[in-house]
Every structure is written in C-alpha cells, then in structure tokens.
Amino acid sequence: MQPLLKVQALNKSFCTRAGVFKRKHAQVLTDISFCVGQGETLAIIGETGSGKSTLARVLAGADHADKGQILLNGETIEDDGIRCDECRHIRLIFQDPTRSLNPGLTIGDMLDDCLSLNTELTQQQRDKKIKHTLTRVGLLTEHYEYYPHMFSGGQLQRVALARALILDPKVVVLDEALSSLDPSVRAQTVNLLLELQRESGLSYVLITHHLSLVKHMSDQLLVLNKGKVAEYGNTLAIFAEPKSRVMQRLLNV
Amino acid sequence: MQLLDIRNLTIELHTESGVIRAVDRINLSLKEGEVHALVGESGSGKSLIAKAIVGVLNKRWRVTADRMHWQGVDLMRLSPEKRRKVVSRDMAMIYQEPSRSLDPTAKIYEQVAESLPDSSFKNSFFARGSERKNKVKALLHKVGIRDDKKVASSYPHELSEGVCQKVMIAMAIARSPKLLIADEPTTALESIAKAQIFRLLKSLNQLKNMSVLMISHELEEITDWSHAMHVLYCGQMVEAGPTAKVFSTPCHPYTQALVKSLPDYAQGLAHKEPFYALKGTIPPLQHLPIGCRLGPRCPQAQKQCVVTPTQSKVHSHTYACHFPLVKEKPKCNRS
Amino acid sequence: MAKFSLFSEESNRSPLSRLWRKFKSNHPALVGLWVFVALTLLAFTAPFIAPYGINQQHGDALLLPPSWHELGDVRFILGTDDLGRDVLSRLMNGATFTFGLSIVAALVTTLIGVVLGTFAGISKGFRSSLLNHLLDITLSIPSLLLAIIIIAVLGPGLLNTVWAIIFALLPQHIHSVRNLVVEELNKDYISAFRLDGASKWQILTRGVLPNIYEHIVVIFTMALSTAILDIAALGFLKLGAQPPTTEWGAILAENLSLIYLAPWTVGLPGVLLFIAVLSTNLVGDGLRQVLKGRKVD
Structure with missing residues (x-):
C-alpha cells in the first residue's frame, strides 16, 4: 500500500550572521526520511535542539526545506524547497494555543477566514461546516461568537x-x-484525537517529549538526534529494545 | 516534630463582582525530612498556597488561617519584618521558569555569591574573596554542575534551562533551609534534565534532611519519592494522605480520575484505547459551584453534594467526599 | 445544564468593549475624555457660537477685566483686550486653530505613519534597513527644532506650521508603527494565519491591524499633545500663526506686553493650552494603562 505521507531526504540549514560579512551555516535537519500511512500516528521525539520543531514547521509549510521531497498520496508537494500545495492537506497545531489564535477575532470569524481562503463554499455552507466542526471537536455551536480570551x-x-x-x-x-495541558484535560484531548482518527482515518505526526503518551498513541517512532534520524521503526519494538544511545538515555531516566 | 502546620488556610480575592475564595480551608502539616506533594490542575490554587506560606502574596489577596505554625511559631501573628526573617532563614523557593527568575544582567557567580549569608563566613572581611569563591564552587558542585568555572562566569541566557534550575537550587540551599518549596520546578525542562533535578532534590532530602514541598500538576513525576500527597481541585483539598495509599486506593472521584488519566498507571489499557477522563472543564474562578466544587463534573454526584463535604480521616488518609469510592470505617474523628 | 451561562455577561464581550469597561473605571482618564470631546466640539462650532466676532472692537470697553471682577462687565464674560476685543470669543475661536489644526495634523501624521510604518514593517532586507537608518537619523533631531527648520524653508504662516509639524512628527510615528507591526508579525497566530493561506494583505488587515489599532490611538494622542504644544510654541515665536489670527500661542505673544496691566489676556490662553494638553495626555495615559493591564491578564 502506498503511504499517505512520504518524506525523502529532507535537509534544512539556517544561516546566521557571524560577523560583518561572514555567515555561519547551521545544519538543522540532515537526510530525514519517513513514511506515514493513513490512520497512523508517527511520533517524533528528541532532545531540545534536535530539530523537532523545525521538522514540524517544514512539514506544515511554515518553513521551507533546502533539499528533499515531501510526497502526499504519491504527489510531490514540496520539492527542494518549492512548495506547490494549495489545498492544505497538512495542518499544524502549535504548542501554545493562547498565542496561536488571533485575540481580535471571534472563533467563528477565524474559522470562516480559513474556509473562505481555501474553498469556494457559500456563506451558508461555510456556517454549516463551522458548526459541524465545532461539535466534532466537542465544543458548542454557541462558541461561534466567542473570543479566544x-x-x-x-x-x-x-x-x-x-x-x-x-x-x-x-x-x-x-x-x-x-504538553502544556493539565493531565485530565490532556486525557480528554487524547481521547478526542484518537476518536477522530478512528472515525475519519486521520494521520498524526506527534511531536512531544512525553514518553508514555508516545507509547500509548503512536504506531511508529522516529528518534531525532542533532538533526539526524537516530532510530526509526515500530514504537513498541523500539520501546522494548532501543538500539540508539539517545533512545536508551531517554528511556533510562 | 511538626515543621509546618497549617489549619484552615483560606485565601480570598476581593473583586468588583464579590469575594472569590480561591483557596478554601486547606490543612497541611509537614514533618522534618518529609517530601510532600501538592497536586492539582491549573486554577487549583497550589501556587497561591506556596506564596501564602512564604508571605509574598500581594495586597489584593486576603489570607486567613486558624493556624499557620512554623516550628511552633505562628507566622500569621508575627510582624512582617520578623516573619521575613524567619522565612529567609528557614525556607527557600524555586520557581517554574528558572531563566526568568535569574537576573539576566549579572553573572551566575555574582548571583550565587549574593545568596550566601554573611554569617557563613569564617575569615575576616579582607580574606573573604577566596572563601566566597570556594563556597560558590562547592555549592555548584553540590547541585551537580561539574563545569563550575564556565557556568559561574556565564550569564543566564547562555545556559540551558536545566542548568539554570540547578543554579536556582544552589542559591536556594546556600542558607541550608529546612524547607524547600518547589513550584513546578520542571515544567520548562525536557525529560533528561527533569530527571536530574528530581534526583538532586531527592538526594538533598535524604542527605541533608531537608523537607521539600513539591508543587506539580504531573502526578507521575512525584509518585516514587514523595511521602505524602495532597490533591487539590479548584481550591478545595479533595484528598490527602501517604502517596502509595492515595494511589492504590483513591477515595475521591477526582483523584481516581487523575490516576486513571496517566498512561503508565492505567494498566490494562490497550494501545490507542481512550483514557478515563471526567467530562467538562475546570470552572473559572468567578463561577465556582457551591458545595463540592467537583459536583457538576462528578460521575457519582448526588443531591447532598451541594453541601461542602467535611473531611473524613481514616488513619492518615483524609478525603472530602460524601460518597467515597472506598468505604472504610470512619472513626468519627473529623477535623 | 445550560453551558452558555458558564460565562458571565462581562467577559462575554469583544476586546473593544472590554477596553471601554476598563477605561471607564479610570476616572481621571474619563474626565480627560469629556474635556477632550468638549474641546473638539468647540473647535468645530466656535465661529457660530462665539458671542462676538474675533476682530469686533468695542471702543467703550478697553481692557475690561473678567465679569466676576468688580470693574467687569457682564457683556464680556472673560473681559476684553487693549483693542476692546472680547477675550472669550477670541479664545473660543482659538480652539479651532490650536486644537482643531492639531487634530488635523495628528490625523494626517497617523495616516501617513501607519501606511509607511506597515510598509517598513513588512519589508525585509535592504529596503527595510535603508528606511530604518533614514528614520534613525531624523529621530535624532528634536521635533520642535525640525519644525522650525522646515518653517525656515517654507516661510512662516499657519498652514506651513501644520505641514512642518506633520513632517516633524512623522519619523517617530513611522518608527513606533513599524515596531508594533514587526512585533505582531512574529506572533504565532500570524504564522497560523499564513498557513491558512492568507495573503500578505489579508494578514495585515485581518491579523495585524485589528490587534494594534488601540496602540495606534495611544500614539495618536501622544502626537496630538506634541502638535498642540508645537503649534502654540511656533505661534508664540511668531513663526506660526500671525496676529490677528486667534491661535492661543499667538494671543499669548500678542498680549505679553499687557501682562501687568491685564493678566487675564495672557493667563487664560495659557490655562486653555494647559487643559488641552492635560486632557489629551490623560486620555492617552488611561488607554495605555488599560492596554498594559490587558497584557498582564
């Protein structure tokens, strides 16, 4: 079966100024490759500075890679940093929801913007869809009028x-x-995510440092170390028998 | 001997729309050399309690308590100056984001040296330079910083959060306090640094007989090494007792939900199986329900739950619930 | 249980109405706002409601003190000057020039400042650094001095003063707006909005501007108080409005020789200037405090 998301040899480096004319290159991601099937969850773990967040941003299109391809359903959506993805099939959820939502817009307006920018739906269809989505994630349709605060x-x-x-x-x-959620709220959110996955076959790329959550939620595991893949494979197998030193260290604590 | 003994601590906030009782009659007692954990989700008032103990809450909050004894001295009755003296001699606190509680414009050495009390020096005033250096070095070594020279001569922004937290601990133990209050010391840290900090606190507790009051919202972090835990929900103490006992036989539905929401402890849960979770969300402070504050979310709630439950005590295990999950024979010594 | 009742009425409001609610509880700022509104109304309606014309001379009533004085006349509530002109009418008309023109100047500055500031904020690389360095150079000159230099080029006159003030205030304005825009653009919700597929223009209009317009109002009030002082100062120095124009600074300068004989002709325009600047600053300060409080929440 063809994997839903396929990432091939992704490279990314940042350019920082080291002097007046000198520039320093810092390689953040080196030859990252992995696949995610439909309805599967890939967990990415690693220490701080291992390039987890950069990888997430590149996947979602907030940043561009220098080299490498991202394929969705067999179609190339990013090739050597050139993105041709208008349909936005990969969506990113940020770490801190209080900062990733516009404080000046109501929830409804914000969702409406999303739809009107990307779809050709009429106002009524959009309203219906927004209300449907709100109930899907366990909110009420009344929340349409609410502000994030x-x-x-x-x-x-x-x-x-x-x-x-x-x-x-x-x-x-x-x-x-x-990771920023309280345990009982996190349990609720995880339940919701798992339910959505079961219902509609969503795939997740889960970036976290919460190992027990990784064990519970993910099918595959990618361990990053300094921008390189240290270990990649079935989650349970890795947890049972970690081969890389990073993973052993993470598990030992 | 009881080190800290708090009875019916209430913290209120006066606002335009009335009085908000953020912490409602909390009891807490801590013996020397014990590690206690204060567990609760955001808005449960756990940080408020810590701040009330050291007396740094600002004027908007009103703190009342029947008793707040520190080694037999009632802190509430001391004058602010005296209280500050007692607190600075015997207690120390470390905070959530270490890099923000360190002075960004001073080097680590200066900050650690600052925290050394004058009384700890033996030499005359002029010979203190090298003594101070040695003390700072010893302190940094004590908290597990091997590369003391490099750390001492760097600024907080050059260090990782984990090292910053270690420096904070070094500063906290400079006066060798009897009680260390740790307000979510590891939320900003990654797992490896987290484990190091916990090991450090644990060894300080065991070697120096220092009591620790750990405040956290992550249950799993504190279970293996705290002697007792107190579970808070929306400012009410729902359950307290020896950690192992609270974990194995929770009496309160909220504690049960907390324990079951942990991936590691919810044994028998298949891969990708949903967790047990209470419905609804934590109410905001302005809209706390009357009676048992868990009421609207509680699966076992009944009519009586609109009356605030009294705390029942069985051995050392306290809970506040009308319908405890485990019925033990109450000995009628309600407090 | 009805879930929507979980939220009280007060918190169930847009950021703007929350801002107003907090602002209302700050009494000095509210008083400042009322004075500000009154002055604005006066600036627009002064020629119609003033009891006498500005140059209407009363030969029988030279240098009359205000009416509450025993020598005063009830016809001239605030007295008359040495040419027998009614001080009240002149001061009322002065509001149009000093206050009204300052508002116009500050509005134009804000408009240009927002346009150029956002442009500077979203531009990158060479263009942005060129613009910034140019701005930094102009920022190092005090605004009044800059205005005087501009007037020295354009020649004295009321309209030239307004232009001079606009140009003098502009660099600060652009700089503040640019900082606001840059700060806003770095926030998470802007990159989230970009990922939704928003174009640069949509990011600006839906994401950035709605979240900084309160700050722009604060900057506007600061510009306004500077503009009032600058117009009056230039009028006083005889570089701006020329007598017999009833600009407050010009009135002050014109009557300076009468200060011992008729102190009300000098004191009253000074008091008005003070009130105008104070009310503007009170409003600005109140707004700034509310905005700061909101950040803390």
Whole structure:
C-alpha cells in the first residue's frame, strides 16, 4: 500500500550572521526520511535542539526545506524547497494555543477566514461546516461568537484543533500541542484525537517529549538526534529494545 | 516534630463582582525530612498556597488561617519584618521558569555569591574573596554542575534551562533551609534534565534532611519519592494522605480520575484505547459551584453534594467526599 | 445544564468593549475624555457660537477685566483686550486653530505613519534597513527644532506650521508603527494565519491591524499633545500663526506686553493650552494603562 505521507531526504540549514560579512551555516535537519500511512500516528521525539520543531514547521509549510521531497498520496508537494500545495492537506497545531489564535477575532470569524481562503463554499455552507466542526471537536455551536480570551487552555486547544480540521486535512502535525495541558484535560484531548482518527482515518505526526503518551498513541517512532534520524521503526519494538544511545538515555531516566 | 502546620488556610480575592475564595480551608502539616506533594490542575490554587506560606502574596489577596505554625511559631501573628526573617532563614523557593527568575544582567557567580549569608563566613572581611569563591564552587558542585568555572562566569541566557534550575537550587540551599518549596520546578525542562533535578532534590532530602514541598500538576513525576500527597481541585483539598495509599486506593472521584488519566498507571489499557477522563472543564474562578466544587463534573454526584463535604480521616488518609469510592470505617474523628 | 451561562455577561464581550469597561473605571482618564470631546466640539462650532466676532472692537470697553471682577462687565464674560476685543470669543475661536489644526495634523501624521510604518514593517532586507537608518537619523533631531527648520524653508504662516509639524512628527510615528507591526508579525497566530493561506494583505488587515489599532490611538494622542504644544510654541515665536489670527500661542505673544496691566489676556490662553494638553495626555495615559493591564491578564 502506498503511504499517505512520504518524506525523502529532507535537509534544512539556517544561516546566521557571524560577523560583518561572514555567515555561519547551521545544519538543522540532515537526510530525514519517513513514511506515514493513513490512520497512523508517527511520533517524533528528541532532545531540545534536535530539530523537532523545525521538522514540524517544514512539514506544515511554515518553513521551507533546502533539499528533499515531501510526497502526499504519491504527489510531490514540496520539492527542494518549492512548495506547490494549495489545498492544505497538512495542518499544524502549535504548542501554545493562547498565542496561536488571533485575540481580535471571534472563533467563528477565524474559522470562516480559513474556509473562505481555501474553498469556494457559500456563506451558508461555510456556517454549516463551522458548526459541524465545532461539535466534532466537542465544543458548542454557541462558541461561534466567542473570543479566544473566554476559553480555558484545554478548550483553546480544541479550537485550534477545529481550525486544523475544518479544511479536512489528511495529516495533522501536533507540535508539543499536548504538553502544556493539565493531565485530565490532556486525557480528554487524547481521547478526542484518537476518536477522530478512528472515525475519519486521520494521520498524526506527534511531536512531544512525553514518553508514555508516545507509547500509548503512536504506531511508529522516529528518534531525532542533532538533526539526524537516530532510530526509526515500530514504537513498541523500539520501546522494548532501543538500539540508539539517545533512545536508551531517554528511556533510562 | 511538626515543621509546618497549617489549619484552615483560606485565601480570598476581593473583586468588583464579590469575594472569590480561591483557596478554601486547606490543612497541611509537614514533618522534618518529609517530601510532600501538592497536586492539582491549573486554577487549583497550589501556587497561591506556596506564596501564602512564604508571605509574598500581594495586597489584593486576603489570607486567613486558624493556624499557620512554623516550628511552633505562628507566622500569621508575627510582624512582617520578623516573619521575613524567619522565612529567609528557614525556607527557600524555586520557581517554574528558572531563566526568568535569574537576573539576566549579572553573572551566575555574582548571583550565587549574593545568596550566601554573611554569617557563613569564617575569615575576616579582607580574606573573604577566596572563601566566597570556594563556597560558590562547592555549592555548584553540590547541585551537580561539574563545569563550575564556565557556568559561574556565564550569564543566564547562555545556559540551558536545566542548568539554570540547578543554579536556582544552589542559591536556594546556600542558607541550608529546612524547607524547600518547589513550584513546578520542571515544567520548562525536557525529560533528561527533569530527571536530574528530581534526583538532586531527592538526594538533598535524604542527605541533608531537608523537607521539600513539591508543587506539580504531573502526578507521575512525584509518585516514587514523595511521602505524602495532597490533591487539590479548584481550591478545595479533595484528598490527602501517604502517596502509595492515595494511589492504590483513591477515595475521591477526582483523584481516581487523575490516576486513571496517566498512561503508565492505567494498566490494562490497550494501545490507542481512550483514557478515563471526567467530562467538562475546570470552572473559572468567578463561577465556582457551591458545595463540592467537583459536583457538576462528578460521575457519582448526588443531591447532598451541594453541601461542602467535611473531611473524613481514616488513619492518615483524609478525603472530602460524601460518597467515597472506598468505604472504610470512619472513626468519627473529623477535623 | 445550560453551558452558555458558564460565562458571565462581562467577559462575554469583544476586546473593544472590554477596553471601554476598563477605561471607564479610570476616572481621571474619563474626565480627560469629556474635556477632550468638549474641546473638539468647540473647535468645530466656535465661529457660530462665539458671542462676538474675533476682530469686533468695542471702543467703550478697553481692557475690561473678567465679569466676576468688580470693574467687569457682564457683556464680556472673560473681559476684553487693549483693542476692546472680547477675550472669550477670541479664545473660543482659538480652539479651532490650536486644537482643531492639531487634530488635523495628528490625523494626517497617523495616516501617513501607519501606511509607511506597515510598509517598513513588512519589508525585509535592504529596503527595510535603508528606511530604518533614514528614520534613525531624523529621530535624532528634536521635533520642535525640525519644525522650525522646515518653517525656515517654507516661510512662516499657519498652514506651513501644520505641514512642518506633520513632517516633524512623522519619523517617530513611522518608527513606533513599524515596531508594533514587526512585533505582531512574529506572533504565532500570524504564522497560523499564513498557513491558512492568507495573503500578505489579508494578514495585515485581518491579523495585524485589528490587534494594534488601540496602540495606534495611544500614539495618536501622544502626537496630538506634541502638535498642540508645537503649534502654540511656533505661534508664540511668531513663526506660526500671525496676529490677528486667534491661535492661543499667538494671543499669548500678542498680549505679553499687557501682562501687568491685564493678566487675564495672557493667563487664560495659557490655562486653555494647559487643559488641552492635560486632557489629551490623560486620555492617552488611561488607554495605555488599560492596554498594559490587558497584557498582564
């Protein structure tokens, strides 16, 4: 079976100024390759500075890679840093929902913007879709009129999820989206994510440092170390028998 | 001997729309050399309690308590100056984001040296330079910083969060306090640094007999090494007791939900199976329900739950629930 | 249980109405706002409601003190000057020049400042650094000095003063707006909005501007108080409005020789200037405090 998302030899480096004319290149990602099947979850773990967040941003299109391809359903959507992705099938959920939602817009307006920018739906169709999506993530249709400051942290993460889901994506990238939540709220959110996956075959790329969550949620695991793939394979197999030193260290603590 | 003994601590906030009781009659007692954990989700008032103990809450909050004894001295009755003296001699606090609680414009050495009390020096005033250096070095070594020269001569922004937190601990233990209050010391850290900090606190507790009051919202971090835990929900103490006991036989539905929401402890849960979670969200401070504050979300709620439950005590295990999950024979010594 | 009742009425409002609610609780700022509104109204309606014309002379009433003085006349509530002109009418008309023109100047500055500032904020690389360095150079000259230099080139006159003030205030304005825009563009929700597929223009109009317009109002009030002082100062120095124009600074300068004989002709325009600047600053300060409080929440 063809994998839903395929990433081939992704490279990314940042350019920083080291002097007046000198520039320093820092290689953040080196030859990253992996596949995610439909309805599967890939977890990415690694220490700080291992390039997890950069990888998430590149996947979602917020940053561009220098080299390498990203393929969705067999079609190339990014090739050597040139993105040709208008349909936005890969959506990103940020770490801190209080900062990733525009404080000046109501939830409804924000979701409406998403739809009107990417689809050709009429106003009524959009309203219907927004209400449907809000109920899908466990919010009420009344929340349409609410501003972000009126929600608690857990609810805001649901709003962020609604924003990601409203365009019917194939892949959702969760960049540490679960780590800032309280345990019981996190349990609720994880339940919601798993339910959505079961219902509509979503794929997740889960970036976190919460190992027990990785074990519970993911099918495959990618361990990053200094921008390189240290280990890649089935989650349970890696947890049972870690081969790389990074993973051994992470598990030992 | 009881080190800290708090009875019916209440913290209120006066706003335009009335009085908000953010912390409602909390009891807490801590013996020397014990590690206690204060567990609760955001908005449960756990940081408020810590701040009330060291007395750094600002004027908007009103703190009342029947008793707040520190080694037999009632802190509430001391004058602010005296209280500050007692607190600075015996307690220390470390915070959530270490890089923000360190002075960004001073080197680590200066900051650690600053925290050394004058009384700890033996030499005359002029010979203190080298003594101070040695003390700072010893302190940094004590908290597990091997590369003391490099760390001491760098600014906070040059160090990782984990090292910053270690420096904070070094500064906290400079006066060798009897109680260390750690307000979510590891939320900003990654897992390896987290484990190091916990090991450090644990060894400080065991070697120096220092009591630790750990405040956290992550249950799993504190279970293996705290002697007792107190679970808070929206400012009410729902359950307290020895950690192992609270974990194995939770009496309160909220504690049960907390324990079951942990991936590691929810054993028998298949891969990708949903967790057990309470419905609804934590109410905002302005809209706390009357009676048991868990009421609207509680699966076992009944009519009586609109009355605030009294705390029942069985051995050392306290809970505040009308319908405890585990019925033990109450001995009628309600407090 | 009805879930929507979880939120009280107060918090169930847009950021703008929350801002107003907080602003209302700040009494000095509210008083400042009322004075500000009154002055604005006066500036627009002064020629119609003033009891006498500005140059209407009353030969029988030279240098009359205000009416509450025992020598005063009830016809001239604030007295008359040495040519027998009614001080009240002149001061009322002065509001049009000093206050009204300052508002116009500040509005134009804000408009140009926002346009250029956003442009500077979104541009990158060479263009941005060129613009910034140019701005930094002009920022190093005090605004009044800059205005005087511009007037020295354009020649004295009221309209030239307005232009001079606009040009003098502009660099600061562009700089502040640019900083706001840059700060806003770095926030997470802007990159989230970009990922939604928003174009640069949409990011600006839907994402950035709605979140900084309060700050722009604060900058506007600061520009306004500077503009009032500058117009009056230039009028006083005889570089701006020329007598017999009833600009407050010009009135001050014109009557300076009468300060011992008729102190009200000098004192009253000074008091008005003070009130105008104070009310503007109170409003600006109140707004800034509210905005700061909102950040803390």
